[in-house]
Amino acid sequence: xxxxxxxxxxxxxxxxxxxxxxxxxxxxxxxxxxxxxxxxxxxxxxxxxxxxxxxxxxxxxxxxxxxxxxxxxxxxxxxxxxxxxxxxxxxxxxxxxxxxxxxxxxxxxxxxxxxxxxxxxxxxxxxxxxxxxxxxxxxxxxxxxxxxxxx
Numbered sequence: 001x002x003x004x005x006x007x008x009x010x011x012x013x014x015x016x017x018x019x020x021x022x023x024x025x026x027x028x029x030x031x032x033x034x035x036x037x038x039x040x041x042x043x044x045x046x047x048x049x050x051x052x053x054x055x056x057x058x059x060x061x062x063x064x065x066x067x068x069x070x071x072x073x074x075x076x077x078x079x080x081x082x083x084x085x086x087x088x089x090x091x092x093x094x095x096x097x098x099x100x101x102x103x104x105x106x107x108x109x110x111x112x113x114x115x116x117x118x119x120x121x122x123x124x125x126x127x128x129x130x131x132x133x134x135x136x137x138x139x140x141x142x143x144x145x146x147x148x149x150x151x
Contacts, residue, residue, distance in 0.1 A: 001050055001051055001052045001054075002049070002050065002090075003047050003048070003049045003050075003058075003090050003091055003093075003094040004047065004048060004050075004094075005045050005046065005047055005048075005098070006046060006047070006048040007041055007046065008039055008040070008041055008046040008061070010048070012048055012056035013046055013048055013056075013059060015056065016048065016056055016058070016059040016079055016081075017033070017036075017059065017077055017079075019079070019081065020032075020059075020077060020079040021033045023079075027114075027115075028112055028114060028115070028141075032077075035076065035110075035135065036061065036076045036077050039061060039063060039076070043063045043064065044061060044062040044063035044064055044073065044098075044102070045061065045062045045095065045098045045102075046059070046060075046061045047059060047060050047061070047062075047091050047094050047095055047098070049080070049087050049090055049091050049094075056081075057080065057081045057082065057085075057087050058078075058079055058080040058081060058087035058088060058090070058091050059077060059078070059079050059091065060075060060076070060077060060078035060079065060088075060091040060092065060094075060095050061075070061076040061077045061078075061095075062074070062075060062076075062095045062098055062099055062102075062104075062107075063076065064102065064104065065108060065133075065134075067134070068106075068108060068133055068134070069106065071103060071104050071105040071106055072104065072105075072106045072107075072108060073099050073102065073104040073106070073107050073108070074107070074108050074109060075092075075095060075107055075108070075109040076109070078091060078092065078095075078109075078118075083117065088121060089125070092125060095107075096149060099149060100149055100151075104149070105148060105149050105151075106146060106147070106148050106149070107127075107146065107147050107149065108130065108133055108144060108145070108146045109122065109127070109144070109145050109146075110132075110133075110136045110142050110143065110144045110145075111142070111143060111145070112141055112142060112143070113140075113141060113142070113143045114141065119143065119145075122145050123145075125147075126147050127145040127146060127147045128145060128146065128147070129143060129144065129145060129146075130144050130145060130146035131144065132144045
C-alpha cells in the first residue's frame with residue numbers, strides 16, 4: 001500500500017494514464033494526454049498509489065516548470081480509480097512533499113472548469129485560481145490553479 005514514485009513507463013503507470021484518458025475523453029471529448037506527452041522520469045516524479053493488496057489505484061505526476069519561475073512545478077494526470085476514498089489526497093500529499101524536496105515552492109495545474117469535482121478537490125486543499133499559463137492561455141474551458149507550498 002501507499003504512494004511511491006514509479007517509472008512513468010511502468011505497466012501500472014501506463015494503465016492508470018490510459019484509464020484517465022478514457023474517462024476524460026468520455027466526459028469532455030479530449031483525453032488531456034497531449035499535455036503530458038514527452039514526460040521523462042528525470043523531469044520530475046510520477047507517483048502510483050497502491051491499496052493494501054498492491055493493486056494500483058491512483059497516480060499523479062509532478063514536473064518542473066522553469067519557464068514559470070525557478071521554483072515552479074506543475075501537477076499533471078492526477079487520477080484515482082475510485083474517487084472519494086482518499087487516494088487523490090494521498091497522491092497530492094506525496095507530490096507536494098516531493099516538490100519541496102526538489103526545491104519547488106509554487107505548484108500550478110490546469111483542469112477543466114466543467115470538472116467541478118476536480119475544482120472542489122483542489123480548492124479544499126488550498127489551490128486558488130491563477131492567471132492562465134503556457135498552453136492554457138486563452139482557453140476558456142480551462143481553469144488554472146496554484147498554491148504556494150509552506151516550507
